[in-house]
Amino acid sequence: MKSLIKVFAVFLSIILIVLCTTTAFAVSLYVDGDYTYADIDDYNVSLYAYSSENSLLTVPAEFSGRNISEIYPYAFEYNTDITGIDFSQNNNRMRIINTKAFNECTELSGDLILPSSIRTLGFAAFQGCVKLASLTVNYGVAEIPAQCFNRCSGLKNIILAPSVESIGNLAFAKCSSLESVYLPSSVTYISTSAFNDSAPTLYVYYDSYSHHFAEEKGFRYVVLNPPVDPTEPPTEAPTDAPTEPVTEAPTEPVTPTEEPTIAPTEAVTEAPTEASGYYLGDVNGDNTVDVIDSTLIQRYLASVAYPDTCVMMHGDVDGDGVVTILDATYIGRYNARIEVRYPIGEWQAE
Structure with a gap:
């Protein structure tokens, strides 16, 4: 009889352990339209399931x-x-x-x-x-x-x-x-x-x-950034070659003459300079489009501070009027030598 009681007690203990374990790992689920969410804490939920056409x-x-x-x-x-x-x-x-x-x-x-x-x-x-x-x-x-x-x-x-x-x-x-x-x-x-x-x-x-x-x-x-081969410095002409003294020609006294008449000159027009602009994708203005530019865009989107010299709109490579993670992705692909359909790295006149 005592052995039966012990067996029964062990059986009840196992059931209680299973029930407690199940309760401990139970997940509270919430259905909202096509989505089902699971509890994480008071501020966060996890996407648990999705059912939609x-x-x-x-x-x-x-x-x-x-x-x-x-x-x-x-x-x-x-x-x-x-x-x-x-x-x-x-x-x-x-x-x-x-x-x-x-x-x-x-x-x-x-x-x-x-x-x-x-x-x-x-x-x-x-x-x-x-x-x-x-x-x-x-x-x-x-x-x-x-x-x-x-x-x-x-x-x-x-x-x-x-x-x-x-x-x-x-x-x-x-x-x-x-x-x-x-x-x-x-x-x-x-x-x-x-x-x-x-x-x-x-x-x-x-x-x-x-x-x-x-x-x-x-x-x-x-x-991506091969080292630059050192170049030979330009060869200068030797300065220690002997030179003959230069004899100046004698000058005669200058006889005063009438003051020369200076012909009127036209105003000089400066040659037009190249229009200001930027290289598409060059966010930090160093005239190079590289991984730094895509990183700066990501930091900008993540609300991380970036240098004041950055012009984010230079990173709007897809031309939709706003800088998004897609722009950073296109710049990343450009740097990885993957073909993109936008003129990244090309001069854009302002």
């Missing part, structure tokens, strides 16, 4: 006065309805795309542009998104974690902002169509398996970690 997932900015700052883990895993993600309505509230949030979203296609508000990408967040064509990770993300874009076989071009410091295991492995990867000088670690079964050209900065990585691992690479 519209295949473009537009991420809102807030729900019930709280920021939509995360994509829930596994939220859209194996979703075959979503073809695109639009973060433009989120107003830079998004901070985290969690583990496998878009894993195996096989219809997600086109250009994926992650906003500068994002700070963290989760493990395998976009793994197996085989129709993605290009990726732009804007300023803010420090790590591309393991398997984040593994098996994105349609991915051709990647631009990483100068906040990225590390690239994890298999991060871009089996990206069989990958042609170019822009690696900023901020990168200090790349896993040896990061580009397994991928053969991109790496765009690197001279003497950077990425430069040495490309050389050691045998990747094709292009140095």
Whole structure:
């Protein structure tokens, strides 16, 4: 009898543990039209699910006065309805795309542009998104974690902002169509398996970690800022050659004459100077369009201070009258030698 009581007591204990565990990990969910949100705290919610006939997932900015700052883990895993993600309505509230949030979203296609508000990408967040064509990770993300874009076989071009410091295991492995990867000088670690079964050209900065990585691992690479070869100083004529003294011809006294008449002259008209202007995309006015300009735009959009000498509207490369993250992306592509349809780097008369 006592043994039965002990067994029953153990059974009750197990049930209580399961119930307590389930309660502890219960998630409060809220449905708002096509969207479902999960609690994070009093100020933030996570996007948990989306059900709509519209295949473009537009991420809102807030729900019930709280920021939509995360994509829930596994939220859209194996979703075959979503073809695109639009973060433009989120107003830079998004901070985290969690583990496998878009894993195996096989219809997600086109250009994926992650906003500068994002700070963290989760493990395998976009793994197996085989129709993605290009990726732009804007300023803010420090790590591309393991398997984040593994098996994105349609991915051709990647631009990483100068906040990225590390690239994890298999991060871009089996990206069989990958042609170019822009690696900023901020990168200090790349896993040896990061580009397994991928053969991109790496765009690197001279003497950077990425430069040495490309050389050691045998990747094709292009140095974005090659060192300038020293040039020979101009050869001057020797000054120590002997010279003969110069004998001046004797002068005769000048006989005063009538004051010469000076013919009237016409006013001299100066040659017209070149009209003032700027190079499209040159935000900081150094007559060069480079990664610094795209970074300054990102910092401007993130409300981070930038030098007074910057003229942000010079960065409006798509000519829509406002500087957006798209302009920074186009400048990034220009610097990565990826063709863009705007005349970036060309002189624009004002």
